[in-house]
Structure formats: C-alpha cells, structure tokens
Amino acid sequence: MIQNDLFLKALKGETVERPPVWMMRQAGRYLPDFMKLKAKYDFFTRCQTPELATEITIMPIDQIGTDAAILFSDILVVLQAMNIEVEMKPEVGPWIPNPIRSEKELNEVIVPDASVALDYVIKAIHMTKQELNNRVPLIGFAGSPWTLLCYAVQGQGSKNFDKAKAFCFSQPELAHRLLQMITDTTIDYLKAKVAAGVDAVQLFDSWGGLLSPDDYNIFSLPYIRQIVSALKDEIPVIVFGKGCWFALHDMAQTGASALGVDWTCTARNARYLSGGQITLQGNFDPSRLLSPIPTIKSEVKKMIDGFGKDRYIVNLGHGILPNIPVSHAQAFVDAVKEYKA
Amino acid sequence: MIQNDLFLKALKGETVERPPVWMMRQAGRYLPDFMKLKAKYDFFTRCQTPELATEITIMPIDQIGTDAAILFSDILVVLQAMNIEVEMKPEVGPWIPNPIRSEKELNEVIVPDASVALDYVIKAIHMTKQELNNRVPLIGFAGSPWTLLCYAVQGQGSKNFDKAKAFCFSQPELAHRLLQMITDTTIDYLKAKVAAGVDAVQLFDSWGGLLSPDDYNIFSLPYIRQIVSALKDEIPVIVFGKGCWFALHDMAQTGASALGVDWTCTARNARYLSGGQITLQGNFDPSRLLSPIPTIKSEVKKMIDGFGKDRYIVNLGHGILPNIPVSHAQAFVDAVKEYKA
Numbered sequence A, B: 001m002i003q004n005d006l007f008l009k010a011l012k013g014e015t016v017e018r019p020p021v022w023m024m025r026q027a028g029r030y031l032p033d034f035m036k037l038k039a040k041y042d043f044f045t046r047c048q049t050p051e052l053a054t055e056i057t058i059m060p061i062d063q064i065g066t067d068a069a070i071l072f073s074d075i076l077v078v079l080q081a082m083n084i085e086v087e088m089k090p091e092v093g094p095w096i097p098n099p100i101r102s103e104k105e106l107n108e109v110i111v112p113d114a115s116v117a118l119d120y121v122i123k124a125i126h127m128t129k130q131e132l133n134n135r136v137p138l139i140g141f142a143g144s145p146w147t148l149l150c151y152a153v154q155g156q157g158s159k160n161f162d163k164a165k166a167f168c169f170s171q172p173e174l175a176h177r178l179l180q181m182i183t184d185t186t187i188d189y190l191k192a193k194v195a196a197g198v199d200a201v202q203l204f205d206s207w208g209g210l211l212s213p214d215d216y217n218i219f220s221l222p223y224i225r226q227i228v229s230a231l232k233d234e235i236p237v238i239v240f241g242k243g244c245w246f247a248l249h250d251m252a253q254t255g256a257s258a259l260g261v262d263w264t265c266t267a268r269n270a271r272y273l274s275g276g277q278i279t280l281q282g283n284f285d286p287s288r289l290l291s292p293i294p295t296i297k298s299e300v301k302k303m304i305d306g307f308g309k310d311r312y313i314v315n316l317g318h319g320i321l322p323n324i325p326v327s328h329a330q331a332f333v334d335a336v337k338e339y340k341a
Helices: A006-012 A032-040 A043-048 A050-063 A077-081 A119-132 A145-154 A162-170 A172-196 A213-219 A221-231 A245-252 A267-274 A286-290 A293-307 A326-337 B006-012 B032-040 B043-048 B050-063 B077-081 B119-132 B145-154 B162-170 B172-196 B213-219 B221-231 B245-252 B267-274 B286-290 B293-307 B326-337
Strands: A087-089 A093-095 A138-143 A200-205 A237-241 A258-260 A279-284 A312-316 B087-089 B093-095 B138-143 B200-205 B237-241 B258-260 B279-284 B312-316
Touching: A006 A200, A006 A312, A032 A050, A043 A050, A043 A077, A043 A119, A050 A119, A077 A145, A077 A172, A119 A138, A119 A172, A138 A145, A138 A172, A145 A162, A145 A172, A145 A200, A145 A221, A162 A172, A162 B286, A172 A200, A172 A213, A172 A221, A200 A221, A213 A221, A213 A245, A221 A237, A221 A245, A237 A245, A237 A279, A245 A258, A245 A267, A245 B245, A267 A279, A267 A293, A279 A286, A279 A293, A286 A293, A286 A326, A286 B162, A293 A312, A293 A326, B006 B200, B006 B312, B032 B050, B043 B050, B043 B077, B043 B119, B050 B119, B077 B145, B077 B172, B119 B138, B119 B172, B138 B145, B138 B172, B145 B162, B145 B172, B145 B200, B145 B221, B162 B172, B172 B200, B172 B213, B172 B221, B200 B221, B213 B221, B213 B245, B221 B237, B221 B245, B237 B245, B237 B279, B245 B258, B245 B267, B267 B279, B267 B293, B279 B286, B279 B293, B286 B293, B286 B326, B293 B312, B293 B326
Parallel strands: A138 A200, A200 A237, A237 A258, A258 A279, A279 A312, B138 B200, B200 B237, B237 B258, B258 B279, B279 B312
Antiparallel strands: A087 A093, B087 B093
16 A cells, blocks of 8 residues: 555545645756766666666655655657657757658558557566555656657647647648557557556646647547546546646546646636546646745645645646756645645 | 728727738748848848838738738837847847846846837838828737846747746846836837827737736736836727736736737637627637638638627737748638628
C-alpha cells in the first residue's frame, strides 16, 4: 500500500485533510542535482537509462517533498518509437529532421509494440517503484495525439504550429491517419506502463489551446476520448490541456478522473466549466514562483481556498521554469502542507 | 461622410444588412505588392515614411475590399518615442538592445509629446485619409501598456515573456511606474491620432492572455481602463486581448465600443462572458485560411450565424499569416459580403 495516498484519494474524490501537491516538470532544471546530470548526459540518454530516469524522478520526492512522483521522460519518445526521428537540439529544443508533410513520410510511420520499443521506460518504472518503496504514488504520462502531431508535422517547437495546422486543414485524411496511429501507440504504451506499476497516468495536451473549439472536437478530443476509454477502468487518468478551458465540459465527460487547468482559468470558472463534480488539478502561474516567498505562500492559500481542499490537486498551471529558486519551489509545496481552511 | 459606414454602424450597435469585415494585419505580408515594398525598405522606414505607410494601408482596400482600413504602423513605435530603442531584426523580430530590468534603465524612459515624437504617424493619417477619400473608415491603434511592457522588459518576442513577468512579480513598483508612463504616452498618442482624423481606435493586448485573471486585474486592465476612459467620448474604442476570454466581462465595463475575441472563444461563450450587449469582433482562426476555399466560405457563414449579423464585426482571431494565398483572404472577405442569414 502507498503510505502517502493523498493524491490517489483526491483522484477518487475522497475527503482529505489537505489537498496533495506535485509540480509539472518537478524533476527538472530548477534542481541543482538535475543540472549536474544534465551536464554529464544528453537529454535522451537521461530518458533512456533507467538508473538516471529513476534518480531524477526521485529527486523532488527526497528534496522538495511532493505528494506524487512523475516518471522522468518525454512525450516525444512515442514518436521515436513510431519510427519518427526526434533529436533534442541545444538552444532549439525538439527537432524532427524529417517532419511529416505528405503521404510519403506518413508511410514510414509505424505502430510499434510499445512495451518492446519503449522497454527502457518500463524498466525505469520498475526501478522507480522499487526506489520509491511505496512512499508516494508514481504518475506515468503521454502527450495527446494532437500535441504529438504538432511536433511530428511542424518539425520543432513553435508559437502557433502553423505548419501542423496547415497540414490538418488542407489534408485532413492524412492528419486523422496519423492521429489514429499515435492514439493506438499511446494506448499500448500507457497499458504497458500500468502493467509495470504506475499508479495514475496524465495526458498532456500542451497545444490543444491553439485550436478553435470546433477544431478541438475534430482533431484532439476524439483521440483523447479513445485513450481515456481504454484506460479508465484500470487506472485514474488526468487530462491536462493547456489553454483548453473551452473543452473542460467535454473533457469531464470522457471518464477522466481529473482535469488539469492552467492559470488563465479561475477556480470558479474551472468548476463551472467542468460541471463542478470532477477533481481539478492546477493552476499556479509558473512565473508567479518568482514572487517573494511570503507572496507565494499567501497566493497558494488563496488558490486552495478558491478550489476547495477536496476534489483538488495542487499543481502549477504548466511546467516549472528553470530559473525558479529551489527555496521558492519549496515554499510552494510547504504552503500546501501548512494549509488550514 | 464615410461612404461605407458598416463598420461605424456596427460599433454603434446599429442594425446592418450584413456585418462589416476587416482583417488584423490586413496590410501585410500575404500581399505581393507589400512584399515588393518590403524588399526595398526596412520595417521602420515603411512605418516612418508617410507615403509608404499610406500606400500599404490602402492596399487591402483596393485589392481585397475590406470595410475598414487600419493604418500601417507598429505598436512598438510608442516605445521608440519613449526613448527605448527598438530594432526589427531579420529572423528574430522586435529587438530591444537595452531592455528595462531595473530602476537604472527605467530612469532613461521619458513621456514624450507624442504628436511631436510620432509626427510621422500623424502625417501618415492625414495622407491616408486623403487617399481614402471617405471610402471606408480608418482605424488607428496602439498596444496595451502591459503588452508594450512585455517587449520593453523581455527585450524581444517570447513564448511566455518570463523575464517581463519576473520583473512585474519581483519589482511591482517599477512595473507600475513603467505601465503608467506607457499609459500616459498612449493616451496622448491616440488623442493626436483622433485629432488627425482616425475614425476608431483599437487597443491590442496581444500578451494579456499570459496573465492570470488576478494579475490581469493588476497589470493590464487598470491601464486599458484609463485609456478607454480618456478616449471613449471622442471616438469608438475596440479592445482586443488575445487569450483574454476571462476578462471579457470586465472589459465590457470599460466603456469600449467593441471587444475583440480570438478563436478559442466561441460566439456563444463570447456573448455570455461579455454580457451580451457589446459589439464583438473576431474570431476566425488565421490558420483556417489555409483550408480549401469552399471550407473557408462555409466556416465564415457558420461564424456569422453564431455571432449574429448585428453588433458584430467579422475579423480574424489574430493577425493574418504571411503564407495565406491572396485568393483565400479574398474568399474570407467575399463570404461576408455574400452573407444571407
């Protein structure tokens, strides 16, 4: 049994003494020990070496005391498994040398046996679960099919992913073929993670907010729905769509256990839009962790008062920024642990 | 009298036979004639030469037939007038060599006599009004103080303007001093534009959507409110905040004649959030102009049906993209002119 089960209780909607807290990208660049590993090993080496992924995953549990661990990995490993080459270029970020722009490139894409192609992730889960020794739950994650398509087609990060959107709007049949292949791979991948022992999974729709609600219902939501349907009877699923306030109502109908919200959506709006019953997760502006510590603490208190302590998981509204002082991340987590209604 | 006064009627909330249409950045890089001028003159030369600004402003009126002209210029000329150097770097975009990060740089910033410092804009307005010869109204514009602060502090474009937000959250007194100086300059600047003959003004809060609603109410809205208050009795003001769906209610209380909305906000949500009385402007996804022409036409029809023909100005949800075929921009405008309820 998991000793600190606050996170799992919140996912089930059970009453808790205080909400659980974790931070997106908590195992990352604001931690000095992470930076030491970053200096020695390149990005995908860190993802692909179970010992390193485990060490990084555990860091924020030992050092900051969050209530859940999230496996150190990257959403783009799924594209790699699908025979789409992905590099991590310094200064540039993700880089796909042969982006998918036509049927020719699409024909090279495969739906792999995910547990074989991504066996290093499975090994990292086994190793992390052992190291965690049931202290806190372990979250596995994947990108949403739409968000992965964005990278696969655009070929790199982008403000508006215009090439990805042009692909969808001018060649929708190809787009849906790719989205379905990503969906099938993701379901297989997440089921392998569940079998390996993760306690919950989160889907990141990082670029869902670039779509209009109509287009979201065409290119993103149906695939998220498939994934949640395939997993929800086995494990709690959290769906986080950045900028996807407009989809909270439909997301709440997918069978997900919780929805992530970003900081542009107030607690009141998020409860209203999601229907008021489902567990919500978020939504501190990551930049707000640059405020003085007393401000961080009072803002966290205000945020929990807004969402309420139950059916709520404290988190940031997006990943923690690299320039956040560790003491500020610590203050964020401490403020949750000190919470009194 | 303006011959085609659809746009002004929509701003007043009057009944029209069809909604007016214009496109943000309509005088821009999707037009081959614009690209010819771009090859000959650098960015700020085009802004600072009244003959060129006039020629560019008129282009979409003659070539695409939009119902309003918007003066070719840039929001960053206001920073230049305030003694903040701004360059336009190829591949990079806006570039501020000495961004404002402390009191030292802030002390160099001035509140100029805008009609003197930006006399080239005033001249361009006189010239454009003459060329337009009352065919359609002319819109003047400015960036919101928050959006201008983003550039002044960050020093360049950014996905999250983390340095600008860090400045506001860690040195709020300096941030408010800068915001007030931008506000005072902007009011003076827009009043000079009104005196020169523009028929409406639009405030662009391009980066308002990066703030939480609470922070929006601290760092953006109060300054927008000051500007609208200072102008609304002289001229209709449109406020457009990208990603600012959460602020539509408060924006509608500023006295603005219309609010711009982006494509993540459905007509239904925009009417609900803004209170259902104020004129709305938007919100076609600029990437959707890459769809086949018949799709563009049916989507425009659907959009107008959603907003309703009255108290509505057809526009994109953000600036037109450079890679849009002229025929697709034309189809967008034509679809509005062909609209039958």
